[in-house]
Amino acid sequence: MTRRMFSREFKQEAVKLVTKRGVSAAQASRDLGIHATVLRRWVRAAAVDGPAAFPGNGKLTPEQEELRILRREVAKLKAERDNLKKSGRLLRQGPAVMFGFVAKHRGVWPVSWMCDALGVSRSGFHAWLTRPRSDRSIRDEELSAAIRASFLRSDRTYGARRVWHDLLEEGYACGLHCVERLMRQAAFKARPKRRQPPKDQGMRSVIAANVLEREFDADGPNQKWVADFTYVWTAQGWLYVAAVIDLFSRRVVGWSMSEQMTSQMVTDALIMAIWRRGRPDELLHHSDQGSQYTSEPFQRLMADHGITCSMSRSGNVWDNAAMESFFSSLKTERIKRKTYRTRKHARADVFDYIERFYNPKRRHSTIG
Template identity: 65%
Template structure:
């Protein structure tokens, strides 16, 4: 029974520590409800002096965070653990794994260079816009652009259509592959959202 109470208290302490770290992002009441703990229990825990283990965890987290971010977020728990041990701090690998998980330190792969553009280029159309980036009403002039964003899952390709009158994005699409359909999907969304506009100039870097 004594061991059971100790494990239960440790589990509550972990949840309270999570709430304390994230209460600046979400309301305490919402966090307590989501983690199935009472607000009074959290505030009582908050006012207690931290245990020796909690203080040690705080020191470890600062060292872990420094090692992890200096690697451009590519170090896993084992390499971070070696850095922590090299600084003279004693802890186990599983403890490093737990602290990284609790603090949202997830490894992302290193960038392997910019994505290669292997598309065949069609003939460039005449530039009818001619840098006249002003519009007196909605749905007169749209411009389209295409870019890519590095994520933890790899490259994400994004196409967008902007109305020059409001300077707002009126259509967009995202895919993990660089295809002509991606750009078409963004245009179709813009047409659908704007109700099939008439007399529209749609411009991209290909004219």
């Protein structure tokens, strides 16, 4: 079995999920498809070495080990201190949700204390406990919880039809119109898509024909890959994002981010894809005619791995429509509604979208 390899950039972003964004190591490891022990080892290495982490293999010094233990204890104390405060922020969705939280945790904290913390009355809570409810309201509440879970898993991007398919897959018996009604009541609305096509800038040098010819269907994995890069605006300037997609599964098999629009960025994205998928046989790689993809290092990498090069015709973005569709989804569902103060913030958000939502969870209409 071939040992999996991960880039330094991948490790750094994976660690940030646990240390900066509050995701548990177990959940993050499931989302990213790596073993929890490996992820925890990365977290320990980053805690000790900081920005210099992951230069290679090595052992911790006694001072580094002591510092790592102390930092872990401090993080644990902070989590215990902030637990109820964070729960209060997350549950401010209406009296019924907050009363449900109080009822669930009555054995842990006093009711009066929780009601004060959440800003609800004790008399209202006790009335809620004894109030009779109709069968329809019970059913709607059950469906609303499932709808909310599906909507939040999609990062508030799914419309009623995709949420409905999620519910059917989970075993709920309901109609599309019922889902639409409950989503309207909860003010859950899908993000609208961009309609204008991307703009092509400048002339390109032709070094390969359009072998793909808009045949975006594949019979199996590692037969057809498409690649391109886009840009994300931050207060610090542009962040460029390169990606490689397998047309069979529509999975992002490789990606890289950089402050500069260089050939090394697209090369790193292809290297990640090769590391993840091994050395594929008879693979077709399609991109536009940008100078990054026509550069000598990138073309040499493809030749060394026996990858066939295909390129879009000049000024015709539809030749790489599958890649443009991914970037449209990325910007519509995540980037468009965010304001990034730093490139680091944008990196973390793009990493989260690709590795924790788009690859493992998002429904793709093209492949059903």
